Amino acid sequence: MQITSQTFKANTVKALADVELQRALKHVEKGFIGKRQKAADALPEFEALRDSAMAIKQHTLKHLDLYIDAYVEKVEASGGKVHFAEDADHARRIFLDIAKRRKAKTVTKGKTMISEEIGLNAFLEENGITPVETDLGEYIIQLRGEHPSHIIAPAVHINRDQVEADFRKFHVDLDPKRDLVKPETLLSEAREILRRKYGEADIGVTGANFLIAETGTSVIVTNEGNGDLTQLLGKCHVVLASLEKIVPTLEDTAQILRVLARSATGQEMSVYTTLSTGPRRAEDQDGPEEYHVILLDNGRSNMLGTEFEDMLRCIRCGACMNHCPVYHAVGGHSYGWVYPGPMGAVLTPSLIGVDKAGHLPNASTFCGRCESVCPMRIPLPKMMRHWREKEFESHLQPTTARAGLGLWAFFARRPTLYRAAVSFAMPALKLMAGSKRRFRSLPLAGGWTKWRDLPAPEGRTFMQAYAQSGHARSSGRGASK
């Protein structure tokens, strides 16, 4: 996909003026925050499980070479194959080789962010292969020719009536007078259309939430069941995963699963957690004939052993963006690439280069909420600061760096975001009383007082759009609860 992270600031001004988007973004706060809190409160061991999950990933990353070796050996023992991919282009070529060998015409797809990262859909189309997204949200945005704006709720930027309009436009062989008012009818329509596709597919592509070294197993976690049908009914199953998805054992997977669903959607457990190991067995009556894993590096091995290593613990739950006042205000597309919100602000510069994504680490109010909800306790604000310091110290990109600081000021000066940040930070600061490690992650809080009274040159445009969007009010309410 085309990267637009360079124009982050312009993207945000546009996003704030987008009435439909602003209407849709309200669902983020409504849909996620309360549910996560409730699920966390309902499990007394939740904080201990976060520690456990974090420790598992830390241990794995320290021994990643050996766990990868163990994993590959097990995949091969179960009849599957692992392909190492250096970067996006390499991953696409590996995929195309498999597709050509199988003479693939159609590829069904469960939700996978790695597919977005390597731009698989556009590449398949260029090569005469039809990709069919089967996750409802992904299907909707595929019809619209868009990209996901959220890592677990890809179509969160779209409203129901827009979906209805798209379905009428694209599902032309259905009765134009059919009633599509209820969201249920939209869901059934998508279900019926996609149902036929699974079995026709030459290849079913999924991502993986975990790759288990002990057994050579890939794990997907879904609510719709589309990923399961994709990997079950496609004649060949290809798993796209990055190397940090490795966990040692089944038990380790169970630990992290307990924080994943709760942090993501506030469920105790997602509806389907599916463990797949290799292709169909001789006696099986269903299942794919071939099983491949494309294991993508794409910059991750270079993050290991650096101040950005912690980011490799990320389990893509989305909690950080669900709780981010900047994300609430500008949505995911503003970030200009695959990964939005606080995790994107840290990961994107690592993966595509700070020259392209140098703005993102400044897209923060440094309120600390992302870190306080991150199940893997990733110090996101600290790492955003690392990026800013890196840019500044290196002087490699003086223009970008200056623009970056300007952008930070741009957010910092906005009174509403400021207020939101401060009131978010208060409870966070209280929590931190006993934790020096985390207290140090907010030294820029002092920056607020410095910036808040400065005149804001572009403030009118921003504030007008911001007030018009109605977001200022809702964010104020969110802040005071």
Next chain:
Amino acid sequence: MSGSTRDAVMGRIRRAVGATPANEEARRRVVEDRLGAAPAGVIPERGQLPPAERLALFIQMATKADATVARLKSTAEIPEEVAAYLRERNLPATIRTGGDPRLSGLDFSQTSLSVTQGPSDGDDLSSLSHADGGIAETGTLVLSSGPDNPTSLNFLPEYHIVVLDAADVTGDMEAVLARLRQRQGKGVMPRSVNFITGPSRSADIEQTLLLGAHGPRSLHILVVGDA
């Protein structure tokens, strides 16, 4: 191509994690020990209950996840319960099932049901499976694939009925994993293990939760026997 990529990627990783010939053996031992022992970590108290309460918790949690649950005294009651379930929902009196001996021994002759065997081709409205176990902590069913248990029965039909022996309900996922290991052998897995918690759903339209996405709209659990 992939071989040299593997070497390059692994070389970078080894450098980053500080792997040296001197610490190789110690690092290997750490990894082998962990893979061998598979330590359990934090197990929530919630599911650590005596059998009857554990079963009650399973039913409570499964119901909370929008599954429906019926209690049966013995497997002999399964055919009539299945027939009644379909009747009440005005569904055709047909059901698809695998060759699982725990199900194929059932006598459906007293019902008007027509029972067919094999994987689903997508046209079946209802299916009947047997679970390996249930997890009380979250109300989750565990099903694994095999010659007699085609996975498609768990996902394609709109109504999925699952038989679960009360005695197979455990407190937590770890207990299920331990049993799986015992049955399959260490490090070996069935092709597919499905942990299922309630019927399928989506919140992709305006974050409104809707039941019945691509998987079943309804999940009905028949708990057989006492805990």
